[in-house]
Amino acid sequence: MNLFQAAVLGVVQGFSEFLPISSSGHLVLFQAYFGINEGAVVFDVFLHFATLLAVLIYFRKDILLITKKEILAIIVASIPAGIVGLFFESSVEKAFSSLFIVGVFLMISGILNFITEYKLKNQKVVKNEVGLKEALLFGLFQAIAVLPGISRSGSTVSIGSMQNIDRKKTFRFSFLMVIPVIFGANLVHLFRVINGDALSIDPALLLVGGVLAFISGILSLKIFEYVISKAKMNYFGIYCFIVGAFVIFSNLS
Numbered sequence: 001m002n003l004f005q006a007a008v009l010g011v012v013q014g015f016s017e018f019l020p021i022s023s024s025g026h027l028v029l030f031q032a033y034f035g036i037n038e039g040a041v042v043f044d045v046f047l048h049f050a051t052l053l054a055v056l057i058y059f060r061k062d063i064l065l066i067t068k069k070e071i072l073a074i075i076v077a078s079i080p081a082g083i084v085g086l087f088f089e090s091s092v093e094k095a096f097s098s099l100f101i102v103g104v105f106l107m108i109s110g111i112l113n114f115i116t117e118y119k120l121k122n123q124k125v126v127k128n129e130v131g132l133k134e135a136l137l138f139g140l141f142q143a144i145a146v147l148p149g150i151s152r153s154g155s156t157v158s159i160g161s162m163q164n165i166d167r168k169k170t171f172r173f174s175f176l177m178v179i180p181v182i183f184g185a186n187l188v189h190l191f192r193v194i195n196g197d198a199l200s201i202d203p204a205l206l207l208v209g210g211v212l213a214f215i216s217g218i219l220s221l222k223i224f225e226y227v228i229s230k231a232k233m234n235y236f237g238i239y240c241f242i243v244g245a246f247v248i249f250s251n252l253s
Contacts, residue, residue, distance in 0.1 A: 001043065001201070003208055005034045010209035013047040014054070014216025018175070018224050020113050020154025020236045021243075023051075025102045028148050029247065032099060042201055043209060045186045050210040052182045054217030055175050062172055070176070073135035077177040078184075080136075080143035085185055096148050103247030105149025110240030112151070112158045113233040119161035120231035127165045130173045134163050138177060149244070152178065154236070157228065167228050175221070 012030055017023040027044060056063065084092065096102075130138070141159040145152035153174060160170030227233065 001034070001205055003205065006043070006205040006209040007212055009034075009043070010047060010050070010212030011216045013044075013209070014051060014213040014218075015220045017048075017051045017213075017217060018054075018153055018220040020109065020116075020151040020157065020224070020233065021240055022106060022109055022145075022149050022151040022154075024096070024146075025106055025109075025149035025151075028096055028102050029099065029243075043206065046206045046210050047213045048182055048186045050213040051217040052179065052186075054214050054221065055179060055182075058218060058221045059172070059175060062176065066176070070130075070173075073130050073132060073173070074177045074180065076132050077135040077139035077142065077173075078180050080139040081146065081181045082184070084143045084146055085188070092146050098251075099247055100251040101147075102149040103244045103251065105147050106240045106244030106247065109149060109151040109154050110237040110244060112154050113237030113240060116154070116158040116161050117231055117233035117237070119158075119164075120167055120228070120233070123161070123164050123167075125164050127163065128169060130160075130165060130169060134160075134165060135173075135177070137163065138173065142177065142181065151240075153224065154233075157233075167231070171225055171228050 009027065009030055012026050013023055016026040027047075127134070137159050138156050141155040142152055144150055145155045156174040156177070157170055160174065161167070165173075227236075
């Protein structure tokens with residue numbers, strides 16, 4: 001990996017982590033294109049910590065004002081992803097080795113974006129809070145999004161719209177609930193690879209990728225908040241369909 005590749009992957013991670021287009025899917029595609037294997041896991045972990053910092057900064061006021069009820073809802077929402085990580089990690093990792101599967105999942109993300117736009121534009125009764133039942137459904141959709149190509153933000157916003165939860169509440173909860181998941185998952189991965197993989201990557205690559213992931217993460221959060229407020233999810237749906245179809249047809253042989 002060189003500095004240019006690290007910069008590209010940092011920007012890709014920052015924008016795709018929070019926009020409904022799947023960061024894991026895009027990182028798999030770009031790493032395959034660049035032919036990156038050595039040091040990739042540690043680099044991915046570092047980029048995820050950078051985008052976690054972006055969430056903490058962007059939602060700092062919401063975090064300071066969070067209630068006990070919301071904390072409980074976030075804990076409930078984190079359980080499904082934790083279960084998937086503990087018991088199905090090897091199965092999920094196999095999906096990362098197939099670009100064809102990534103393409104299929106990207107098209108599924110596209111469908112979810114179209115559904116979300118329809119629901120947001122046709123909401124009649126709007127709920128103003130996320131209860132434990134709603135939180136569990138958020139968590140189930142977040143767990144499904146561990147698959148490369150399935151967008152976490154797109155999935156959780158989709159289930160929020162299906163439950164007729166206020167779009168601002170959906171946006172806020174969707175990203176507050178990811179904080180413990182990203183932190184926990186990346187700590188586990190970091191501890192597993194720190195002895196060997198960490199030594200094979202230049203700190204400069206981590207710095208460049210991390211800084212760009214943080215900056216682009218902040219920008220993508222602003223963009224996505226605006227998109228949800230205007231219910232303009234179809235653009236991301238079209239994008240996911242185009243990229244997904246290209247990946248599928250490129251990997252048929």
